[in-house]
Amino acid sequence: MTEQAPRIDPDFRPLPIPQPESFRYEERDRVGVITLDRPDRYNALTFAVYRELTDLFSVIDRRSLDPDGARALVIRGEGKAFCSGGDVEDIITRLFDRDMEALLRFTRMTGELIHAIRRCKTPVVASVKKVAAGAGAVISLACDLRVMGRKSFFAFLFPQVGLSGADMGASWLLPRVVGLGHASELLLLGDRVYAERCAEIGLANRVIDDEDPAKVDEAAFELALAIARKPHFATRMTKTMLQQEQDMGFGDAIEAEAQAQAICMQHPDFKEANDAWLAKRDPNWK
Template identity: 55%
Template sequence: MTLSPKTFDLEISRGIAQITLNRPERLNALTFEVYGELAQTFRSLEKADDARAVVITGKGRGFCSGGDVEGIIAELFARDITGLVEFTRVTGALIQSIAELRRPVIAAINGVAVGAGAVIAAACDMRIFAESARIGFIFPRVGLSGADMGASFLLPRIVGRGRAAELLFFGDLIGAEEALRIGLANRVVPDADVLTTARGWAERLAKGPTFAHRMTKQMLESEHGLTLAAAIEAEAQAQALCMAHPDFREAYEANKVKRPARFLGAEICDPPPPAAPKPDAGSDA
């Protein structure tokens, strides 16, 4: 399956959905339209059984240079506060669509990732950086809050509050090695290898237990803010659902005869949200 809008390409093959931002002459800057189109694409992948993992990257020298200055900023000056909120909600919806997609999403950061591009990278589950890549939450440089599109929610969970505050207050660009040092990058690889590495990871995931991977992503998102006791209860229920899935027995049978497991994937059923944790014994609830 191949989809080619004006500003990005989508190709699904071998269990991997690859989204390639395709405005290399603008370092893959985002337009008003592409925010919505990308969000819709990520939402649609929820129903694509042939897409078990997702890779997002950019064409040319940039991953994504954020919102297009010529195509967006000038128009924003003509909007009232209602129109501005309408726009910022659209940009945030893109990040939400990435975070809520129950597929592992890998960012192959092939070049500069700033502004909205940096937040897209943060919304992904894992980030592979090219050696020459740089990333920056540059909103303060243009007089805006660093807390944009969910950045102040996502970034502290990746690098901790102190380093997130530094990145969001100063808006500095950092290189790939610094991103690796602080935990923002999972791997740094030669420029020529960034997409190959990301697709290699995605292939491993696509061959794995898709139902269980969906549950893992759901737990990573939903356990934020829970107490330890509530998180343990939520995971107990989640793991029981995975044990009831045919992939669990398939892994057992494959291990017995020392053959690769042939996982059925998520077609059997989607993981329902675990039930609310029960109150502790003796509580007043």
């Protein structure tokens, strides 16, 4: 149910991070930064972006116990926007000629990305500038925290183009973030929801003045950096439990948390926190 405290293998070799061609990835101060890099298209998604993003999150999850690996992630868009959804030319117009089997392969592929983000035990912060629409809105929704520019908006616009608002896991995730009533409104109407309203209903964790869009990215990075400086095994366990307990009854959740906490108590970070407090120094997380 929960992960065990790791045993350090002296022969451990971390998995290499794949070098994506459709976006950028770098690590700074133990924070991995994913940059969607099509600013002229408001960072619209292509088939390649979907596939490579899914692969990247899967690898980051598997190497998250690498002593030198990223401890938190930021996903952002190059330029003024976060992500405007699927690219009309690269994806949307190419779907009209597909049969049911081919369409299902595509919709399952998009869902795999959201599943990979949620399954990844490394916490993810979305930096939402200007627009997070369609698939871009769901990608941000799948992240653990969202920082929004004051003039930015979400748009779960699927109903406005003749599609179900229940796409890529949105109808599972959104009620758990904002409640069923707000989720119903957002997914049935598909209207723009601006940052202040997002903050009111719990969709935005931070709202930042965005006359300079770079300030939003900076705030998202600082939030991820604050997470990265926490004991990583504990943050991994926290995200794991937040995800797993969504499908549990209360009694099962209490038992799962008892097991998770007992496992954390076996990890050297638990004793290190106490030793650092007694010595009046900063802890040295393992």
